[in-house]
Amino acid sequence: MKELILGGVRSGKSRLAERHALESGLAVTYVATATSADEEMQARIAEHRQRRPPTWTLIEEPLALALVLRERAAPDCCLLVDCLTLWLTNLLCANDDNVFATERSALVELLPQLPGHIILVSNETGMCIVPLGALSRRFCDEAGWLHQDIAQRSDRVILTVAGLPHLLKGKPTT
Numbered sequence: 001m002k003e004l005i006l007g008g009v010r011s012g013k014s015r016l017a018e019r020h021a022l023e024s025g026l027a028v029t030y031v032a033t034a035t036s037a038d039e040e041m042q043a044r045i046a047e048h049r050q051r052r053p054p055t056w057t058l059i060e061e062p063l064a065l066a067l068v069l070r071e072r073a074a075p076d077c078c079l080l081v082d083c084l085t086l087w088l089t090n091l092l093c094a095n096d097d098n099v100f101a102t103e104r105s106a107l108v109e110l111l112p113q114l115p116g117h118i119i120l121v122s123n124e125t126g127m128c129i130v131p132l133g134a135l136s137r138r139f140c141d142e143a144g145w146l147h148q149d150i151a152q153r154s155d156r157v158i159l160t161v162a163g164l165p166h167l168l169k170g171k172p173t174t
Contacts, residue, residue: 001117003170004150006124007160014082016158016165017121018051020173024117026078029057031068033087048082062090063099066106073114084122084150085143092139104142108149120150124159 003020007013021028030052036042052058061068065087072079081087091100111118126144131137151157156170 001156002111002114002154003117003119003156003158004147004154005119005121005158005160005165006147008124008127011160012163012165013121013123013160014048015051015163016160017080017082017119020119021056021078021080021117022053023173024078026076026117027057028053028055028078028080029059029072031065031072031079031081032058032060033062033065033081033083033090034060035062035086035090062087063094063103066103066110069107069114069118070110073116073118075115078117078119079114080119080121082121084120084146085125088143088146089139092135092142104146108146108153111150111153120154122147122150 003017005013005017005020021030032045032048034041034045036045049058059068059072065081069079069081088104091103094100122143124147125140126147128140131140151169154169157168159166159168
């Protein structure tokens with residue numbers, strides 16, 4: 001099962017993904033893509049850590065996401081990646097278009113082949129005004145294209161708004 005959960009900031013997407021991971025009944029590995037660049041982000045990371053069960057394995061990987069998924073995916077495992085847009089930001093800020101293209105392509109191509117339950121969380125950025133800066137516009141474009149590619153390869157796609165999940169593709173959870 002490949003699952004993409006989209007939503008805006010504080011939409012409830014991470015909590016929904018965590019609930020789906022728990023309900024899977026599988027061993028859960030949480031793949032965090034955030035980096036603690038400042039105190040505010042450190043607080044966000046701490047909040048996420050406090051919510052997660054202590055039995056979950058944590059892997060922090062800001063760039064080589066496909067490699068981690070390839071190494072950790074298994075039929076009896078649920079991998080929860082939070083989040084794709086932070087990963088995308090890390091790649092764009094690396095200022096190396098070759099690394100960006102390689103890592104993005106690796107993820108998109110690998111996803112359909114992965115065993116187990118894969119849950120990908122990402123921020124929907126395409127429902128706002130067009131940003132002023134070139135990097136911000138590129139980020140929004142790249143996020144939109146990435147979401148389209150991941151959604152096409154996912155069994156279920158959910159958009160969360162105000163804590164409410166809206167099924168866009170696939171079967172509802174039981």
